Amino acid sequence: MTLTDLRYLVALARERHFGHAAERCNVSQPTLSVAIKKLEDELAVTLFERSAADVKITDIGARIVAQAEKVLLEAGQIKELATAGRDPLSGPLKLGVIYTIGPYLLPHLIPRVHEAAPSMPLLIQENYTARLAESLKRGDLDVIVVALPFEEPGIVTQAVYDEPFRVLMPAGHAWEKDERIAAARLAEAPLLLLGAGNCFRDQVLEVCPMCRSGEGLQRTLEGSSLETIRHMVATGAGITVLPSSAADPLPGGNSLLTVRPFEAPEPFRRIALAWRVTYPRSGAIDVIRSAILGSPLQGVRPVTR
Amino acid sequence: MTLTDLRYLVALARERHFGHAAERCNVSQPTLSVAIKKLEDELAVTLFERSAADVKITDIGARIVAQAEKVLLEAGQIKELATAGRDPLSGPLKLGVIYTIGPYLLPHLIPRVHEAAPSMPLLIQENYTARLAESLKRGDLDVIVVALPFEEPGIVTQAVYDEPFRVLMPAGHAWEKDERIAAARLAEAPLLLLGAGNCFRDQVLEVCPMCRSGEGLQRTLEGSSLETIRHMVATGAGITVLPSSAADPLPGGNSLLTVRPFEAPEPFRRIALAWRVTYPRSGAIDVIRSAILGSPLQGVRPVTR
DNA sequence: GCGATGTATAGTTAATCTCTATCGCAGACA
C-alpha cells in the first residue's frame, strides 16, 4: 500500500470508471487496474464491483476510500509544513549570549531582528560561555554570541566585531587627568572583577598579567554583573575594566564615573557568532549578524572577513 | 514521498541513529540514509542535523515527523478497516423482497438471520419485481427475493423454493366440497386479483389463461395486497388464488375462509434469490438462503440445485 | 451473433529500491 495506490483508489471512487480515473491520475488504465487489484489483494477485501455497465464501490470500499482521503490529506499537510518551514527566517531561533554582551547588545538587536525577520521570534538565554557552548552542542541553542577564542568540535564561528576595553574609575580619580591608561597600571589599583566563569574576567586578567598572580589589590565579585560593578565603582569601591559597549554609552549621563581608553596597543575582545556546522538555517544567522552590525554599539569595529 | 519513507523518517526521529533506525526498519543503513536524503530533497528542507556525535532533528523536522506519525496512524486504520470488513457477515445487507412474499417470509427470516449473523443488520425494502431489479442493479439493494423467471443482465439468480398455489374461497362456498380445484374453473368465479406490476397477478393469470382475455368475472384491485384480498374473500366478494405460504397458515384460525389445492399439475411459483454477479459477499447470501429454507413456510418445497 | 465499451492480462521497459562494499569525516585516545 503506497500513497500512490491510495490516490488511484480515491480517483476511482470519484470517477467510477477505470479509464477516466486513470486519465485523471495521468496513468494508463492498466496501471490503475493493477494497482487497485493489488490493493484489494493486500487488504483482502473487494473494494469495487466491476461490471460492464459501471463500477460500484462496496460498503467496505467506501469506508476505506474515506480513510484513504484522510491519509492523503494528512500527507498533503507534510508538504505544506515543508513549504512553510523552508524559510530559514520563519520559526523561533534559540539565541545564546554571554552575560557581558547581553545587556548592551540585546536592546538594539531585538527590534532589528524583528524588523528583518518578523516571523522569527528569538528565544534568548544569557549565560557563561561554557554553558552556552554546551547548550549549543546539545541543540538547546541554535546560535550563540561569544568572545573569541572559542573552539569547539562541530562548532563554527564567525567574528562579528572587535570591542576595545576601557578603564572605568570614579569621577575625580587620580587617573582622570590621563587621556589614556597603560594596562600595566591596573595592578596598582583596587580592580573589581567578575567572578570565575565569565570570559571577560579572564580577558581582563590577560590584559594585566600582574593582576593575576599573588595578592593583588583586585577583588573578585562572584555572582556579580558589569552593571553591579559599575555602580560599585561609582561609589569609589575601586576601578574596573569594561568593554566599550558597556562603558561608552554612559558619559554625559553619569557624572560619578570617568571612562578612559587604554594606551596602544589597545586591548580588545573579538565577539563572534557560533553555531553547529550542521545547522541548516544559515539565513537566520546572517540576519543576526546584520542586526548586530546594525546596532549602535559604542566603540566597536566590525570584522570584515 | 512514500509511506515507507515516512516510516523511515519516524524511526530515525525515534532512534536518532541511522544504523539503529535502519535495523528497526529491517533495512540497511544506506537504504535509510538515502531515503531520508531523498525526502529532504523532495521537501527541500533539512530534517536532521547529522554529525559524528549524534543526529539532531530540526524544528521543522520535528513538526514533519509529528505529521508523518499522523499519516502512518491513519494509514494503519485502513488495514484495520479492511480486517473488520473482511467478514461478509459484518455490515448491513440491503435486502429486497416482493410484496407477495414479504409479509409471510420476513417474520421468520429476520430472527434467523439475526441469529446466524448478529452483526449483519438487514435493511429491507418491499416492492415490485421491476423496482427491486432496478435498485439491485443500481446498487441500492444487495440481494432480492423474487419469483422466477427473472432474467437481468449482470444479475444471477438462485432458486430457493417452489410454492404451490391455493384457491381461497369464503367458507360455505360451492367449491368447498371439492378436495382439489381445476385451474380452468377459475374463469367461472369472480376472481380477485392484485394490480398490475405484481408478478403474482401474472402468474395467476397464466394458471388460468381464460381469465386473461375478454370480460371475465375477475376484478383487479389496484394498490391492494394479498391480505386485503383475503379479507375481501372472507366477506364473500369473490375467490382468489394465493401462494401456499399466504394461504395455508390460516385454516383453523379463520373460519370464514376455505383453502383448496389445485388439481395436478399443481401450479406453483419458484422463488429465488438474485444478486449482481459482481457482488462479493456471497457468504451473506448463503446466510439468507439458509434462513429462508429454515423458515416454516407452509407448503413450500426446497429447490436443491 | 457482432460491434462497442470497458476491464483484465501479458510482456517489455524503465525507474526505483535495496543491497554490499567502501569512502570520508570527526572525535577519542594514547
Place this chain on the structure above:
DNA sequence: TGTCTGCGATAGAGATTAACTATACATCGC
C-alpha cells in the same frame, strides 16, 4: 599528533516494482 573507531554518505550492482503498449476477455445492446 597520529591512529583508531564509530557513523553517515556514496558508488555500483542486482532485484523489485511500476509503468507502458498491445491485446485478450467479458458483457451488453442492437
